Amino acid sequence: MERRVLDIGKAVLEKNQGLANLLRQDFAEKGVYVVNVVSSPGSGKTELLTRVLDRIASQLRTGVFVGDLATDRDAARLEGHGAEVLQINTDGYCHLEANMIREAWHSFAEKKLELLIIENVGNLVCPGTHDLGEDLRVVLLSTTEGEDKPLKYPSIFKTAHLAVVTKLDLAEPVGWDQAAALQNIRDVAPGTPIYLTSARTGDGISPLCDELLSKALSKSGEVARR
Amino acid sequence: MERRVLDIGKAVLEKNQGLANLLRQDFAEKGVYVVNVVSSPGSGKTELLTRVLDRIASQLRTGVFVGDLATDRDAARLEGHGAEVLQINTDGYCHLEANMIREAWHSFAEKKLELLIIENVGNLVCPGTHDLGEDLRVVLLSTTEGEDKPLKYPSIFKTAHLAVVTKLDLAEPVGWDQAAALQNIRDVAPGTPIYLTSARTGDGISPLCDELLSKALSKSGEVARR
Numbered sequence A, B: 001m002e003r004r005v006l007d008i009g010k011a012v013l014e015k016n017q018g019l020a021n022l023l024r025q026d027f028a029e030k031g032v033y034v035v036n037v038v039s040s041p042g043s044g045k046t047e048l049l050t051r052v053l054d055r056i057a058s059q060l061r062t063g064v065f066v067g068d069l070a071t072d073r074d075a076a077r078l079e080g081h082g083a084e085v086l087q088i089n090t091d092g093y094c095h096l097e098a099n100m101i102r103e104a105w106h107s108f109a110e111k112k113l114e115l116l117i118i119e120n121v122g123n124l125v126c127p128g129t130h131d132l133g134e135d136l137r138v139v140l141l142s143t144t145e146g147e148d149k150p151l152k153y154p155s156i157f158k159t160a161h162l163a164v165v166t167k168l169d170l171a172e173p174v175g176w177d178q179a180a181a182l183q184n185i186r187d188v189a190p191g192t193p194i195y196l197t198s199a200r201t202g203d204g205i206s207p208l209c210d211e212l213l214s215k216a217l218s219k220s221g222e223v224a225r226r
Helices: A002-030 A045-056 A073-078 A098-107 A154-159 A168-174 A178-188 A205-225 B002-030 B045-056 B073-078 B098-107 B154-159 B168-174 B178-188 B205-225
Strands: A033-038 A062-068 A084-089 A115-119 A136-142 A162-166 A194-196 B033-038 B062-068 B084-089 B115-119 B136-142 B162-166 B194-196
Touching: A002 A033, A002 A098, A002 A205, A033 A045, A033 A205, A045 A062, A045 A073, A045 A115, A045 A162, A045 A205, A062 A073, A062 A098, A073 A084, A084 A098, A136 A154, A154 A178, A162 A178, A168 B168, A178 A194, A194 A205, B002 B098, B002 B205, B033 B045, B033 B205, B045 B062, B045 B073, B045 B115, B045 B162, B045 B205, B062 B073, B062 B098, B073 B084, B084 B098, B136 B154, B154 B178, B162 B178, B178 B194, B194 B205
Parallel strands: A033 A115, A033 A136, A062 A084, A062 A115, A136 A162, A162 A194, B033 B115, B033 B136, B062 B084, B062 B115, B136 B162, B162 B194
Antiparallel strands: none
């Protein structure tokens, strides 16, 4: 019984990987740069994205898929910041899967996006195992969660290409030990670039946006040069 | 393929439910009251439990199982507070399952506990679907996560018997809207008692401990009267 369950789990992941590979190929052909944002619930994904969109969406045609178990609250918060926004309700699923992105992507086919940001379901475990065809996986760690999360949830930090510390404005009241937190990220994911941000004050948003812009423009440029 | 996966998922949940029922029977025979604590990563489960143990463990023989993907940091933090503590590493699983509790429970067989507290893996989705044979499921909502989490993760709030707001000391710096948060919990889980706490200041810890003590003593009393 145990073995059978594990094999099915593997089959599900392989099916997801196959779909993610097809998505990645399609994204490459169209020159759209895709970012998958993962974190705990309440780490500030949506708030950070509103600030990022305010800087980026006027320079690149940007779309956002927002994954949640229920409600369209995050989509509502993201509207009015210059991007096309679509809420994906997972109906109990703890993460987004490639087939959900494929379906959502069909509905965005005519929008000729240059940048697609996927805000995953708030969860530090499950989204780590499901490739969505993204170019860049970004993991957030908020100062309010505590410095030990990279050690306790290592897989999602290991699979991320870039880490963003959020809610820096709350560092003092929560007693945030920044040296320890950065060391924990580095211990689990050596070499992963780390950006320090506060969506509330705007600190650190510019360097993060510059990095995303540069990567996205480089990808659309590659397609244009073909 | 989709159907087969769903059926297997159902079989896994049914197997878990069968084991949870056996555990519940065993807990009842031994008169041990069992509490399953669930929340996001970093909501303050471990910190709250250290305060609860400081008040309760001298009055009831108490054990704690701590679930995490990796590390024994939470077990280390809980030691020295009067309870027997065992770390369960789930090796990638996003939640604790009844078979993990059964195995851990075997190793606690000789301890004659009156109260067993299970600190689940930090995750607002997956632990909601897995019964562990507990008497009481407690869900935490920290002020730093935001007031909307009950609406966005309704299933785990619906299955909880008791809700605890944590990190009240941070309410002001994070701009916590308490009326909205309590309303959101009530909208999703009407009638669920809500306790307001700060592990840092100690506010609200006593009423919560009194409630746990009263429930646990009532259960062990039932066994004694047989």
